[in-house]
Every structure is written in C-alpha cells, then in structure tokens.
Amino acid sequence: MNIQFKKGVLDMCVLSVIAEGDCYGYELVARISQNIEIAEGTIYPLLRKLQTEGYCETYLAESSGGPPRKYYCLTPAGRAVLNTLKEEWIHFSKNVDTILFQGGK
Amino acid sequence: MDKALFITKLRDSLSGLTFKEIEDIVADYEEHFRIGLEKGKSEAEISVSLGSPEEIALQYTGEKTDRAESSKNPDKTKMWVVAALLIAVNVTVFFTPLLTLFWVWFALWAVSFAAVAVGFIIAVAGLINVTIPILNFLLAPFLTLFGTGTVSLGIGMIIVLGWLTKLAVKAIKWWVNFNIDIARKAGGVNA
Numbered sequence: 001m002n003i004q005f006k007k008g009v010l011d012m013c014v015l016s017v018i019a020e021g022d023c024y025g026y027e028l029v030a031r032i033s034q035n036i037e038i039a040e041g042t043i044y045p046l047l048r049k050l051q052t053e054g055y056c057e058t059y060l061a062e063s064s065g066g067p068p069r070k071y072y073c074l075t076p077a078g079r080a081v082l083n084t085l086k087e088e089w090i091h092f093s094k095n096v097d098t099i100l101f102q103g104g105k
Numbered sequence: 106m107d108k109a110l111f112i113t114k115l116r117d118s119l120s121g122l123t124f125k126e127i128e129d130i131v132a133d134y135e136e137h138f139r140i141g142l143e144k145g146k147s148e149a150e151i152s153v154s155l156g157s158p159e160e161i162a163l164q165y166t167g168e169k170t171d172r173a174e175s176s177k178n179p180d181k182t183k184m185w186v187v188a189a190l191l192i193a194v195n196v197t198v199f200f201t202p203l204l205t206l207f208w209v210w211f212a213l214w215a216v217s218f219a220a221v222a223v224g225f226i227i228a229v230a231g232l233i234n235v236t237i238p239i240l241n242f243l244l245a246p247f248l249t250l251f252g253t254g255t256v257s258l259g260i261g262m263i264i265v266l267g268w269l270t271k272l273a274v275k276a277i278k279w280w281v282n283f284n285i286d287i288a289r290k291a292g293g294v295n296a
Contacts, residue, residue: 025133026140039156044133045164066143070136 006036012089014046015074015082018056024069047072055081108138108148111158118162123290124282130165184292191284213266220259228252 010032017023017031025047029040050056055078060068074082098104106114112131119127134155141151155161231248 024136024140026137029137033154039154039160040137041134041155041158041161042164044130044137045161047133048130048165066139069140070133 001037006038009089010036010038010043010046011050012082012085014043014050015055015078015085018072018074019079019082022071022073024061024063024071026069028072050078054078106149106152108135108152111138111148111152111155115158115162118159119165121166123286125286126165179294180292181294182292184288184294187291188285188288191288195284210266210270213262217259217262217266220255220262222259224252224255224257224259226252228256 013032013036014028017028023031025044028047029043032038032043033040047056051058054075056072056074058070058072061071063069112134115134116127116131119130122130137155138148138151142148228249229252231246231250231252
C-alpha cells in the first residue's frame, strides 16, 4: 500500500488501539501490523512521540512469569484528539469517495 | 539478523541522543524481542518484521532536529568547567568509600581462592588417610567432608563475587556516562 497513506493514519490507528484498552508495545504493534503492512519497528518512535505530546502515558505491570511489561494508556488529551481525528477521518474519507467514484459531483 | 546485531546497529545509529534516551529506546526493542521469543518467533523473524534499525533510529533522531539546531553554537568551555566540577565532586564523595570497598573486594577474592586451595588440600589429606591409614583413620572422613565443604564455600564465594563485580562495573559505567551527559548538556554539545 502507498506509504504516504499509512503515514497519515498511523497516529490515529495507534491511539485507537490504546483507546480499546491499555496494552503493551508488542500487542499493540501486532494488532496494527495484522491489518496494515508496516515495518513494525516504526511504531515505537510514534509511541514515544505521542507520549511527548501528552496523548499517552506508560506504566509497568507484572506479566505472568516474566519481567514487567510497559503498558500504554490514553490521557484525556489523547482521547480528545482521537475523537477529533476520527470525525475528521469519516468526513474526509466520505469526501474522497465522492471524488473517486462520482467525480466530485 | 539476530537480536544482538539489531540492538547494536540501533544503538550505533542513535548516537547523538543522550545516554538515558538511548537506554529507554533500546529497552522498548528488547522487550519486543523478549515477548516475540516467548510467542515462539525466532530472533531473525522478529528483526525482519521490525525493519531496518538505521531507519528506525532516523525516526528518533529526526525528531531531535530542533535540539541539534540549538546546539550549533556549543559552549565547549562551559562543558569543560562543568566536567571539572563533576570530577571534583565525584572524587571528594566517592574516593574514600570506593578505595575501602576495593580493598574489601580484593580481600574477599583472596579469601575465596584460599578457601578453595586449603579445602582441596584438607580433602586430599583425608582421602590419603583413608587409603593409607597411617594416622587415625576415624578422622579421615571428617577431614574429607570438611575439605569438600570448604572448597564449595570458596567456589560459591567466587560465583557471588563475580556477579557482584559485573554489577559494580555496570553501575560505574552508567554513572560515568550519566556524568558525561550532564557536562555535554550544560555546554549544549551533542555526542
């Protein structure tokens, strides 16, 4: 798939996965890459960026029979920005469809 | 590419960030490898799905361009002044305790090796008494037991000391790097 498409929606996708419930990096990466073909390593820099922007936070939690894992959770600011992004996406993709399939009429 | 190579390449490509930032980032990928291995994937498979470490690193260092810009005029004098201050403080605070610890460490190693050597001699003496009962052979089994016990104690101490030494080296390295970071940041100098 066109890399520019992926870049544009990845932030929104990552925020959405975390919004469904706190999860650790590997799980999050797996869920994204199951649906979008992507170099998995590129999601971690994104997670760090979302953290510095204040959209998500991390905490350590014990895992069954292993060292603790780093979990990601959404901040209220992250939830707000996700809602905006989702609305924009619905609007935008509808408009793009109108152009693609009806020539914009 | 195996995990070790991936992490090394990532670390190398991240130079320019602070020591702490690099450690934080590397920890994320180490966790990713750990969980992937738990799920039955091979190191090679995991590193292929992660993608090129150099490109990943670029995503981290690219975000730091603002800071790189601001450090176009690094103040080297300031960095060296801070470095000198840090060295002075470190020497004052740590010199005596570290020297004491060093001698304790040294003595413990000596005791461990001595225990192994002496225990071995006692154990052999006990064995010889068994086969050639010149002396009171009733004592022989006790000598062997005591000797073997002493050797085990010595070996146990060597293992624990080795582990502690490794830990200490790691801690010292971390502390030195942490101090270097402080000095660099003070002068706005990138690594």
